[in-house]
Amino acid sequence: MPSLSFKTQFAGPSPSSIAHRQRIARLLEPLRSVRPHVPFYLLAAHRRPTLWALYRGLLKCSPNEDVRWRIGKVFRQYRHLTSPRQTKEQLEKGYRWLDVFTRARDGDGHLQSVLERYGRLIAAKRDKVEWTGILLAEKEWAKRLRNRPILTGAFLRPTIWNGPLPRMKPQPDHISMMIRHRRAARTNRLERQSWLFELRDAVDTEARFEDILARESDVPFEPVFSGALHREWKDGIMEQLREIQESYQRDTDRSEAKYPPKLLAQIKEARREKVRNKTRERERERSGEVIGVTHRRRRLGYPPHVSYKWSPEELRDRLIARRSISEVGYVGMVKRRLGYKIREEEDQYSDDDKMRLDKAEAAVRRENERRRRNAALRERNGQP
Template sequence: MSGLSWSHMSHRQRIASIVSSLRPLRPRVPFYRLPAHSVPTLWFLYRGLLRASPNSNVRAHIQELFRRHRHLTSPVLTKVQLEKGHRWLDAFNQAQKGDERLRAVLERFGRLIDARRNNLRMRRIVDDSLAWQHRLLNRPIVTGALFKPSLNNGPLPRLKPQPDHISGMIHKRRVARAKRIVRQRALFSQLEDLHIEAQFEHKLAETGAPFVRSFSGPHLAQWKSPLDASLEKLVAAFDRDTARAARPTPPELVKQLKAARREKVANKTREREREARGEVLTATRRRSRLGFPAHVLARWSPEQRKANLLARRSVGEVGYVGQVKRALGYKIPPEEDRVDEATRERLDALTEELRRVNESRRAEEYAGSANGARL
């Protein structure tokens, strides 16, 4: 049995030695780092394509393709792109040798690439302009309110919308403070365990039992020193948080907030004046959509609904709107007659003339209808 087993093992080793020479070896480094791949690709394929390119558009397109696929790490996908590149190189060489059909195809290909680059350029210009408009519409504006100091931030101006870097700063500090609290509790627990161990060794030494001290005596300070150093760093970080929360508002920030409040009032005043002239603004549309809760509307009559909605959605203070607002109790001063005496006399004369003209026309119409009835 032993002879048979030995012969069987030798036969398997002989077969393995024959097959191992045919089995492909897997390299220890990626294929794209092997000179057998990089040298032919760069010095033969890429250089040959650039030299044999029929025009500048095709040459720029080849450079773009190589930049796009330079990070390929899949052997299968890389093989596909290399085969395509070699087909292109053969076509370029044949066109240089005088193949008229390939020359025409490559010229048309160059024109298509040029048109595509122009379209991409125009699309990029439009996208950049739209992105710039979006940034202008959503740029942070100082509202005039103060972002009060806290453990995570000092005094800041309230911005609308709030920038992402401020939100990220506050979030990062909150997470860091929570981690410091957990770390501090762990260090306190370790110090407590250390003192318990030292107290146990001290009591054990009082009984006279022979043992080697590990935590009590001179060893206690050695164990505590790294823990105390870590606690001092954490306490310093907590002190910085407390100082940040107690930081006073700088005078420059106060001036900036006051200027923003004045500008806000002036802006709203200009907005109301534009609405009074009849312009429909974003604020006008937003106000037109304002309403009252359903349980409030259910208690009102149709006239009350109309009056309250009119007063809420309108900014005017004269005429019918002013009359409705005064009836509802709005604090609106009474209307003033700002017409001088000369203008009033002229308007009265025009009113009297208009009355006489209307009376004469009604009399003529009445006389004409009476004559028609006689006939």
């Protein structure tokens, strides 16, 4: 085999070879995959066939209303898919459904019976979904009622972060976020104001330097910060400083704002309602009902550094007095012994009530005496 010369080996490809490569590249150009610069779900080539051909076709060819409802649910379920592979799988499934619906509409008896059974299944599932939605909505509404903000009767004093507001429990999220955002905005304004002051001083320093340089130098130069340009630099900076100062003035006005009369009346009415609510709560407790405040009172105790000074009997009496709202009977006796200001039992009833209670007490005493006599007679006679 004859050896190639140095010129033949390194002379590069021939013109015919270059033309052949270009011809092959032109043939392969349509086959090369092109990656779009936008997501596929924003392309009209995806949206139009999916919405107008597939979704619209499925709705038109659906055998009944229940199947149409199911198609809407499925499309809303998968509307946020961003994976091309998963989207392709769902689209292939949808086109298979469209083919089945079309064939059933054209008269295929087997597919019509299949879709009829499918519709009955969807109807049962639809009822279940609707009732589940109703129950979840009621649960969410009950949760909102339990945690709804109520007026406590106190004032949320005006500050630079908020105007005059009523104190609410729990405090609404939008009020908390408003205060938080205003705090962050004021911090940013302070930092920006400090930076603008430094920038203003730097512009003045540069302008003075250029003025001195123009007076003492014989070399001409074009000024950047001095002369007419100095005012243009300062105007933009001073405008931003004025806006920041106006925001500070708005904060001051907010902190000095007065409560409107309507809001004051609303807060005072909330105080009166709080008293009425606590009165109803105590009445429910006195009637024997166990409510949340009853459980909290029963858990009340005394700190160890205080209770260790008392004897066990004194600690027991104090816990009895603290954990009950009663003022009669044994609890009333304990509270009087501890020095509580409690009226005498006779003073807590009207004359008619006292007469009725005295009669009932006398009847109970007579019945108890009768039972004791009968028990003594049976014991003497040896009867059980």
